[in-house]
Amino acid sequence: MATCSLTINGVGIEVDADKTILEAAASAGIDIPAFCYDPRLKPFGACRMCLVDVAGARGPIAACSTPVKTGMVITTNTEVIEGLRKTALEFMLAEHHGDCLGPCQMACPASIDIQGFIALIANGQNAASLELIKQQMPFPASVGRVCPHFCESDCRRNVVDEPVGIMRLHRYVADIDLASDKPFVPQTAAPTGKSVGIIGGGPAGLTAAYYLGILGHSVTIYEAYPELGGMLRYAIPEYRLPKAVLDQEIATITAVCAEVRCNTKLGKDITLDELKAKHDAVIIAVGAGASQMIGVEGERLEGNYGGLEFLAQYAAGKGPAIGRRVAVVGGGNTAIDCARTAIRLGADEVTIVYRRSRSEMPANPEEIEGAEEEGVRFRFLANPIECGCTLEGGHMAQMTCVEMALGEPDASGRRRPQPVPGSEFLMDVDTVIWATGQTLDPVGLDNIEKTRWGFLKADTAGRTSEANVFATADCVSGPTTVVEAVGAAHKTVVLVDQYLHGAKVELPAEPYNHTKGILENINKAEYADREKIARIDPQMREGHERAGDFGEIDPGYIMEQAIAESARCLSCGCQEVHDCLLRKYATEYRVEQPPTLRLEPLPIAADHELVIRDNNKCILCGSCVRICSEIQGASALGLTARGFKVIVAPTLGKPLAESPCESCRQCISACPTGALTAVVPFAKPGPFKLTQTATVCPECSVGCSINAGTYAGQLMAVNAPLEAEVNGGNLCKYGALLVSRLAKLDRVESPMVRVDGALQPATWEHAMSVAASALAKARESGSVKDNIAVYVSPRSTTEETDLAVRFASQTLRGAATVGLTAGAEAMLAQAGDNATFRALGTSDFSLSLGADLADDYPVAATWVRVAVADGGRFASVGSRQAKLDRIALPAVITGQGRLGLTLRALAGYAAAADGAVKHAGEHLGAAVAAEIAKEFTGFDLDNACAQAGVEMTTLASIVDGLRSAQHPVIAVGGEDVGPADAKYVAWLAALTGAGVLRLTRLGNAAGLHAAGVGVAANTAALAAAQSFGSGMDEGGFGGVAIAATNGAGSKPFVVAVAPYLSVALRQEAEVILPGSTLFETEGTLTNAEGRTQSVARALTPVGGRDTAAVLCDLSTRLGHALKRSPSAVAGSSS
């Protein structure tokens, strides 16, 4: 290959001359953004993101489609180019209509993946749900009781009916966790050797401690109060958050901390300077816990309390003394908490005095209602001006108030209250609680610079005026809510971690988050088709009843309620949010969401059982349309209309399910955004950040490389890596269906033993001993060879197969193994040169024999299409019509049972050529050459053609095509070519110099064959094992079955190591031991090329051990120690 030298961004590089600018840049490690580029497809040039500057060109050049030339001077990042890219992104986003993240998560100050944790609840994965929450929120049980739930206010479900009960769902999984034997404590990273001192053990301090601890830092918390929790403990009353819950939850946090020192007050017990010296970093998280009075005369008299002081005294068990008539001044949640506490402490009359009206109250509406139900009274539009104006026996007796009127809105948007002159009135009160604001307690913080409101000053990196001292949450921002403090502290953790690692201290850029807009602007019609389902709110105790004690008011959800409520989630956030290229580049180019051009959202099409199409997120890169026609040959999707109205739609305007769609989901793999997404076989789809494990598809002998995307023990997605050698990023309908097939399997989770005809769960010990004694007996009872057989699924790894073969021969002392079909075995038994799938893709003449490539081995068909698009020729010979016949020249259809005649005629025609037999002999050996010569001595070609019903010219066209091609490839289907005819295929290949791909629907047939697994059904046991095993294997996830008989006619005793319950297992098996699927084990598979490929463990076996482990154990119990087979060398071609 000739090369070109050129310059990209000032760096000279040398690349192959057939590369495009985009590919050249990629090879130099320079990323040129592109949406419509896909290495599987021809350049399209639609998205215009890949424009680059080429010196001397008339304008910007599309890198995806322009070939390199020597001497090119390319710049990928000029101001003009970056401006164009940004504008292109803004254009695409102006057409975009959707939410990257659910509005709930966007509204959550702690950025909890709400959609994700709700989906996990809906999918029955409570533990995973809790872990997901804990990535952002350390005390969900507590916050799940007291949060102002901004999420619910923004929930799109408001448009349909009522918001999802997010807060209670959050609490639900946390309560389950705390009630469990071992509440979740995260793994911490290896110790970093750095220490952090955190001043304040409230929400912010605990959050910082938790996440810094997880990161491996040594954390010490200094808390002034006797116990941790801060506001959660001392400001939130027991009836809202039981202390027991709080204590339990704090224990899961302190589990990752080095030290907790309570009763340690800054400025009294310790000084900032000491901490600065002792720790690598210090975080001030003291909150704003001092009550702020409003400066009314008499407010310091006895009988007056600050709101927080009042609540804290109660929480600390120093029950504050109250009178009979209590006034609580203020309108926030603290005022409500004080009032409801006062009621519970036995006050006759509790009145909240608030200077604005009810609608301006900052407290949660349900809190206000709760207070009202418990008898709290309200005096709106009133403000105290003097306290204790009459003293009765030294006690306060009255408070003077003035009536207020609402004037013009102030900076907060609320109307400013103003006193009405001459409206003063007296209230009879003996206790006044001032819930009128909170402020910083500045003790010990003299050296820290303050804001003009008296809070701590911190820069954008979270640092105070003192070196290595950070400050976070309320002591910086002023009083907020618990969830806001958690969010703030979590950000500080990122900064402190950077600081401790000596990195640049700055918050990472916020990712671009597209939104459909605020709730008021949502087009109701868009949600008109959503079913209305009433929100579930648990039954509370009656107001008068609960006002008498401090028992918890809200019982939370029970399981049925939680599952039903989680089902109400609309899953607004985009399924592709983690992988979306549009979002990635919008973030990189710092794009702001432009005004939408999509005034009428397009309907989301769910017109296919596997694909969801959302044209509102389509950027018209055309990749789906192109991959469907160019690679898949289906043309199920097309572009319709013109200009701005263009959309991708199924052909002929029908639903996708009625189009020629082959369900391969290649369109989804090509989609750079969330316009095409997969239907997943779970109640809620997530999205989740998947763990990708590189492995191999077990479905057929093509052996496609796949990435298994897993989350919380589930296979969620299967993708093909673009760089994969065998399949080049292509995947077919079988691979695409793995996820749902696996999800729908009836997994064997524990051993089972048949008792009185019915399968019963059993312990490993019991099941193993039943199996072992039965097999041992069979082993002793006569001819093992005839009486015991082991079936190995062709979806087993080569190592499992080898182990099973040794189990049969050694442990069982001479049992046979089965697992292949006769056709596959005969085909694999033939010698000859293997071709590769890549060779099929570049072949100038390829021939399909006895296979419907497009239907049975779609990725092989993909390579044929690629070859044909590049000018190659393809021919097909089969007993029945095949999909790929459309592009076959010629396509020969022999009719059922007559394929062999044509194969023989083809071989005979090929053998007649000069030197062909000699040539074949060089490949297959002299003996085969002699066999060929013998077979075709006196061969009557005319007669053979007549018998086969094929024209001689057709044969000639195929054989001459193979012979004259540079890279001829034959793809043969093992199931269709009969055992007797397999040799003709091998002969034809050797006679014409073609490479062969031996295809079978049995994933590891080549591995089984190499391990000596056969097909011969010459004993009753073999027949039983074969028939039972193939019944067991119909789900396609393998296993090993051992059938022991007393000879012909007797019912076999079957022991199966199986990953799932098949019909055969249910009916026949005596003992079932849980086994592993190919996603739960490791080893190798050998594909039709003869390539040995690694299978990696992506999931833990459901039963706890994989098939090999079970076999080893069983073998030991049968008195023979078997070791696992060593892994075959991966990646080599045999």
Next chain:
Amino acid sequence: MPQASPQPNNGVTEVRVGLASCGMAAGASQVNDYLRDALAEHNIPLKSVGCIGMCHAEPLVEIVSGDGESFMYGKVTPERAKTIVTEHVLGGKPVEDWLVMGCQATAGDYVKRQTRIVLRNCGHIDPENIDDYIAAGGYEALAKALAMTPEQVIEQVTKAGLRGRGGAGFPTGLKWHLTRIVPGDVKYVICNADEGDPGAFMDRSVLESDPHSVLEGMIIGSYAIGARQGFMYVRAEYPVAVRRLRHAIEQARERGFLGKNILGSGHDFDISIREGAGAFVCGEETALMMSIEGRRGMPTPRPPYPSEKGLWEKPSSINNVETFANVPYILSKGAEVFASIGTAKSKGTKVFALAGNVVKGGLVEVPMGTTLREIIFDIGGGIRDGRELKAIQTGGPSGGCIPASLADTPIDYDSLAQAGSIMGSGGLLVMDDRTCMVDVARFFIAFSVEESCGKCTFCRVGTRQMSEILERITHGQGTPEDLVKLEDIAIKVKQGSLCGLGQTAPNPVLTTLRNYREEYEAHVNEKRCPTLKCAALITYTIDADACTGCTLCARNCPVNAITGEVRKPHLIDQSLCIKCGMCQQVCKFNAVTVS
């Protein structure tokens, strides 16, 4: 076709009726029907011809005398035809009042001032009669070319300096050469007859009036590049052209100009017609080829250029109708003759569809280098209604608006580009001082929005955003930021679009912004349309002093916004008025004013 009379009646040898689409639309068929009967009685031959280009005077009837003198009658009705037959054909006395050419008729300047190469046969020969074309020297060039080597043919075309008439001006000889040198047995010649610019009809007229000249050019081209198959991609909206082309192709096959072994040269070539469904973008060469292949017409990135990988990935040469029509002329007259016409870099002539606020609109063919002013004033007779020239738009929605101050710009590829516009395929729209340039930009962008294929981001969304901004501005809702944004988007759409459609779509915006910024500013800053065109920014009122109460305006108002009693001043209800201007048009007392 009636047999020619051996004894010409009163010296009249032939009567010709222009029967191209434009003539038929104006009523030429009825005139033709009348004349067929009337002249048959007197054995005077009647010939259906194509379009001579005087659209402003259709239907046209030409009386040819034995001495070769020609009299052209304009706006002929069957009634007028009766008089013409009686007085001129039979009586020998021309009806001077109706003459547009011949005798003293000054309208003849319209044709006389032109140089007709492409239109050489238009209006003179019967487009449905190959013999007429042959009699006019047709297919001589082909015979000449087939006697040369293909390289010599390419050399002639190269020497002539012929550049693509579709608008981009790529040298035709070079294009043929590039296609010829790519190895391969299968190559294609494609004629782009997908004339899509609103108001442009040069190609249609040529196809309707002289289809063989295009076929002959294609056949010569096929020989030059070594193609055996040609495609004529023509809009389905041109039924007359399609019909005549079909007929012409059949005739050419019968005579051996198409098919196997053309004129014994050993060269094989045939042409198929492909009808386009009217997508503007299919005039773009790569989209056109996709459309021929039966796929959705969408431009593809170049390279590869069609000369390397074109139709079905085979080397293809694609030229426009007018380009092909020039080829026979070059071959028969010689490259030097052709190259002597025009300017240094732009040779030959260019056909324009002259339209807008000009006195005489129609098809004009002038040598390259002729100034816009000469076309508008000397040929077109100046601005209608005695108004001032304000701007000239060339190249349709892809072109720019050239201000009157640049009217002396000579038309050639480079000068027009310098003036901010393009040659384009030949649309030439004259705008007078009553034209609102913001509205003009809005109009053309609206066209591009509709016609964008939607494939590439810049064109699809950028045209739409420009359109929205222009709508805002013409509705008086524009802001100064809109102007900044508009210009920014226009520049980026030009730089970033995939094909010519998107790359040129912003031209009307950019040139009007450059040349008429004050008009934009008036709309944006003062919410005022200086030319009183933008409906949202104007008010119609009735001057009570001038109004006679004739009720005409009230009766004509389509929304009944005008009330008033007879003989008393009328009043417009502004809340109902849709500002259509009908009242002003019908008022006989100039009582309706607009402000």
